[in-house]
Amino acid sequence: MKKILSLFLFLFLSYHSYAQTIEIPKKQTQKAFAKLDFLSIKMPETSIPNEKNMGFSGIHYNLMLNDWAYAGLGIYGAVTGERGGFFTLGVNAGIKKYLSPKFYVDAGFHFGGGGGAAAPDGGGAFILPHANLGYDFEHFSINSGWSYVDFFDGGLIQNHQINFSLEIPLNYDYASYRASETEYNFNSLKQSDWNVNSKRTSLMLHLNTLKIKGETQGINNGKTIKLAGFELGTYFTKNWFAFLKVDGAFDGIKAGYMDVFLGGGYHLSFNNNSTNILAKFGAGAGGGGGIDSQGGFLIYPDLSLEQRIFKDIYISVNKGFVMSPNSHFYTSSLGVGLKYYVERNGTNSDKKFSSGKFKGLEIITKHDIYFNADRDSNPTEDLHQISLQINLNLNKNIYITGQTSFANFGNAGAYAEGIVGLGVQTNSFMNDKVSIFLQALGGAAGGGDISTGQGLIVKPSVGFNYQLNDNLSFRSAAGYVKAKGGSLSSTAFNFGLKYHISFLKMKK
Template identity: 30%
Template sequence: MKKLSLLASALLASAYACADEPNTTADVQKADSEIRFTAERITLPGNEGMGMLGGNYLININKNIQFGPAVYGAVTGKRGGFFTGGAELSGRYEVMPKVLAQAGLYVGGGGGGVAMVGGGLMVRPHLDLLYKFDGGTAGVSVSQVRFPNGFIKSNQVGLVMSLDTNFRYSPVSSIGKMLNIDDRGGMGFDRIAVTAGAYKPASGVKDLGGVPYTGKIGYAGFRSDRFISEQVYWGIEAGAAAKGGADGYAEVLGTVGAETPVFGDVKVGARAALGLGGGGKLTVGGGSLGKVAVYASAPLTKDVFVALEGGMLRFPDGQFKAKFATVQLGVELDTHRERGEARTVRGMEWGFSGAYYPKAKRYSGSEEGVKLVGFKIDRDITPNTYFSAQAHSAYDGNAGGFSVGLAGLGVKTDIRPNSFFATAEVLSGAAGGGGISSKGGAIVQGVAYAGYDFNSKARLKLGVGRVKSLKGEFNSNIFDVTLTVPIGVASR
């Protein structure tokens, strides 16, 4: 991990230093979007209850249809560590002023928390009745959660709330040009960072088997932050165990924090985070998780920074608690502004993928194929290099609960409308769950792609590569199909 971090730092620094200066003005467009949250209690086999939260980021395809990524996870009960990730398609209709009827379908993969999910495929159709207020909607949702190749099928009534936002972007033809707007581009995050570190369990804390922890649990993940003033920000973070025998542990949190410069560009700050976590035999109860931390950061270049952070985490209804320390390597994408100023448009791609591991070694000693669904975000560093963050979850292959989180760098040929192109990327991260032999959790992956651009509106990529656990026996070829939507977004 240390060598990969040093390599990433050098590549990022040199890439930004070599970026071409834009020389013309770009167009800007806006797509309405929303952040949607759901809360419901599903019933598992044996009449066991599990509280489940959902989060969606949905972009309006037109006035009534929305589409985007979604994640669901356990928050109460006995199944902390239950997560699924996938995509949501929904439509709504105004039945009377300020009252909306909404129907949708979520399809994704995941599991965990020792839940009986089979291969991991989850389907959630729903019908909602919503009240429209300034800035969002709120209402009730009737849904069914079903794992077709598992044993979970539950009907329930829950709550749903959404907050309106927007997604500002430029056409692909504007990449490399200048843009002068007050608002941020894309999803609006000002910085992203990959993280690596360790959790030190408190004395006396035991795993689900009753064995006390005697060492540290290695951790890898990433963060995205957005500033609401010069010093205060909110963000999201996700990560997973990368060593220490807790493979399968994963977490997703929302965070708020504040920071201030102490001398020059060196800053100190503090933050708090709430979210969901579990898996890897950790005693997490229902899965709700809290963190507090302090940190210091310093720039390596104009756009690349490093940060050191220390803090504590705890599961309120579980036994597990720990101190932690991490190092972060990040990129400044944008800044909080009170007035518009010129910014460069850089390329970005959102992608949904299907992957296949033909020989995924299990702890049982067997080898079986595993199919996964995934979500990818690629952000250009220069016209021919990019940063990629990815999340994948199993949906078929008797590996329900197996999930992968990856981040790394890629290179690509020049991409022109209606033409073929090639890309290649090297990623590292964490994986676990589903009985896959990913001992410790740390993995590396390399994939080469051949692709075709459909008039700069969509891109199809076919990939072949290799994924390998650093300490486990999981070592397989990978075949990947990815469909992306390319856009341009404003950056520093």
């Protein structure tokens, strides 16, 4: 009898262990690539006599839909010329077809919105098709060719030009969104296809101040710009990392200042990994809000001190500079932030893990409408925007979110937003197809003559998701936007697509 019970127990435990292993969500790989491009746009004769070409530089991330088609998102900023503070956001689509193992053709299309720096951008909507020839060096590729830009909604910027691009493969692993908030023990994950090296990622929400120095800034000399934004970091070794930093002004000067930086840094940990020192250097674009950043190209050296306050959450204090290379625009930077570190998508690390949990991530591209958006001087009319929102689930029903939006119709091409907040959503119903959400966001906004005062807005909304397939949902919402210090006070409506996946977050 004992032998029979022992055999039964052994078979039961073996089956249970095997069942848990096969139930672990399948690791899927999405082929993707990052792209940096540059084009020199001939500017029309308007307010600046003999105006120089505007150097337009973009950062894009594209997903391969199959062996030859791709789609994604991109943000552009002025880096040379006389329109510092000119920014846009848009969507990409194209084909990438190899003619040989190394040579390929790339024909694509970018549609977006934005503007700034008193440029003749009209409502902000523009198209940017291209046709390039490229060469693949395996770990990166370069391409160049014809492109055409047209700010077609009442804008005057319209030109053919040559573009230059650098592309880097950046694939990622993921699981179905349905797996989010499920947890598995470490030993079971070690027996699955998630038994690979983990990757470290950080996300920081921060507040920064820029103390303006130098007589070149006129009435803004000596003022302090208050900014809100986020910083996303990814580590390619234990200590070296790359980062993307985006900020928008909400107080201190007339609304409209924004900066975007791409850079790298070195991370040093001590005090049992509870304290970090980070040295960073970034380069990018910035301007707007009456700030004279000339062509818009800025550099960002910085030193940060971080202290762990709870598990993977740190408080960060940073000191640095935001400046143009010739110091025409020169500021001293001081900021504070809340930073979250994630070891993701792998069990192998120098850290000891006890389990792993799948976390939901949602990327939303949508069209926003503010009805009868008040202006400082121009007649009131509807404001349209192209918008990008990213949600990170804290649990099944609560998420943190960040959003950036740029005007594309409505005679406000320079208007842009950078806002963050919290949301709650229901469990799915109606055959697991529908969910309802409520969210509240706030942050920086300005430009395009929209009456936002010094830039602080709040934006509550309620809406629904309808699932189309495992990774895509239709999303729509209605709400309200209100500016503090300005007369903007409008009902709002939006609709778009939500891309949703989950990633494996390892736990100590």
